[in-house]
Amino acid sequence: MAKTLVCIVGPTAVGKTALAIQVAQHFHTVILSADSRQFYREMTIGTAKPSSDELEAVPHYFINSHSITTDYSAGDFERDALELLRNLFITNDVVVLVGGSGLFVNAVCNGLDNLPKPLPGVRDRLNTLHRHEGLDPLRQRLEQVDPKYHSQVDLNNPQRIIRALEVYESTGMPFSEFRRKQTADRPFHICKIGLNTDREQLYRQINARADAMMESGLLQEVASLMRYRGHGALQTVGYAELFDYLDGNSPLQEAVDKIKQHTRRYAKRQITWFKKDDRTTWFTPDALPQIIAHIAASIQARSDT
Structure with a gap:
């Protein structure tokens, strides 16, 4: 079997x-x-x-x-x-x-994908921004640094957006470059x-x-x-x-x-x-x-x- x-x-x-x-x-x-x-x-x-x-x-x-x-x-x-x-x-x-x-x-x-670990403090900073200012600033930032992933991701999902941004903030490379x-x-x-x-x-x-x-x-x-x-x-x-x-x-x-x-x-x-x-x-x-x-x-x- x-x-x-x-x-x-x-x-x-x-x-x-x-x-x-x-x-x-x-x-x-x-x-x-x-x-x-x-x-x-x-x-x-x-x-x-x-x-x-x-x-x-x-x-x-x-x-x-x-x-x-x-x-x-x-x-x-x-x-x-x-x-x-x-x-x-x-x-x-x-x-x-x-x-x-x-x-x-x-x-x-x-x-x-084999994604890098975020640098210390990056996730906390992005979560704080989301909590105080909502999703719009995070969406705009993602569109600036990774327009390819911005066009594909669920823009109502804060965890996905924050994950992509923390990869960029930690590596300087767009999240889309790491995708399987x-x-x-x-x-x-x-x-x-x-x-x-x-x-x-x-x-x-x-x-x-x-x-x-x-x-x-x-x-x-x-x-x-x-x-x-x-x-x-x-x-x-x-x-x-x-x-x-x-x-x-x-x-x-x-x-x-x-x-x-x-x-x-x-x-x-x-x-x-x-x-x-x-x-x-x-x-x-x-x-x-x-x-x-x-x-x-x-x-x-x-x-x-």
């Missing part, structure tokens, strides 16, 4: 966690999370981590694995995930990777499953989950993280809006409405990202029998070659 990494991707709130657990149970295996915020122990409610029952149902890796005080990049994840997979495939023929962070999924499946030109070889078969549903249904699920997070204490979680707000992981949906409320810049209901709006926009960007990969086969979240059959056929086809 070919060693196979089953990647389950799709927009936030579509139902990836529940489906991944069912797939992992079917193949008697484990799950690696490729969610760039679920790594952090201090961020729980706002990252929609699997529940304690879900974590007990199937062994999970890269959940609560790091502190928010530790910078953990997609490159770090690529290194650690590949090493873990090397060990897991000794005793497992199938491993499940699940997450909506496209860059982190891509790191494991295709490899990332070809896909890395992997010693395992990759079967990509995309989950999506009717857009109105997805938006209802996003809105309902935001309300549930608030009822579960998201505001209190965000307030407890105020001293860490400069860290990149917190410059994200669900946290940035409530920091703004706690600063007195918006009413609470407006902040919650913005969480819903920004999450819907994020989901659209996720779908666009994952749809670019024509190796991904798409299903609705309730199509478990068809998904299992597709994975089994993919494994069999690889084993026959």
Whole structure:
């Protein structure tokens, strides 16, 4: 049997966690999370981590694995995930990777660019500029120093823009010069499953989950993280809006409405990202029998070659 990494991707709130657990149970295996915020122990409610029952149902890796005080990049994840997979495939023929962070999924499946480490203080300075003046100055700077990447990057994603700028500020070279030109070889078969549903249904699920997070204490979680707000992981949906409320810049209901709006926009960007990969086969979240059959056929086809 070919060693196979089953990647389950799709927009936030579509139902990836529940489906991944069912797939992992079917193949008697484990799950690696490729969610760039679920790594952090201090961020729980706002990252929609699997529940304690879900974590007990199937062994999970890269959940609560790091502190928010530790910078953990997609490159770090690529290194650690590949090493873990090397060990897991000794005793497992199938491993499940699940997450909506496209860059982190891509790191494991295709490899990332060999980017330089930023010089001390550069990231903090750019994060401070973003916090005080917003994204516009960072967008303008990126357009000046790297127009090629500026034309390609999601200009609403502060982490991507800051990463590109810190590479330039640390090396004097445009980020686009460091980007990988070809896909890395992997010693395992990759079967990509995309989950999506009717857009109105997805938006209802996003809105309902935001309300549930608030009822579960998201505001209190965000307030407890105020001293860490400069860290990149917190410059994200669900946290940035409530920091703004706690600063007195918006009413609470407006902040919650913005969480819903920004999450819907994020989901659209996720779908666009994952749809670019024509190796991904798409299903609705309730199509478990068809998904299992597709994975089994993919494994069999690889084993026959």
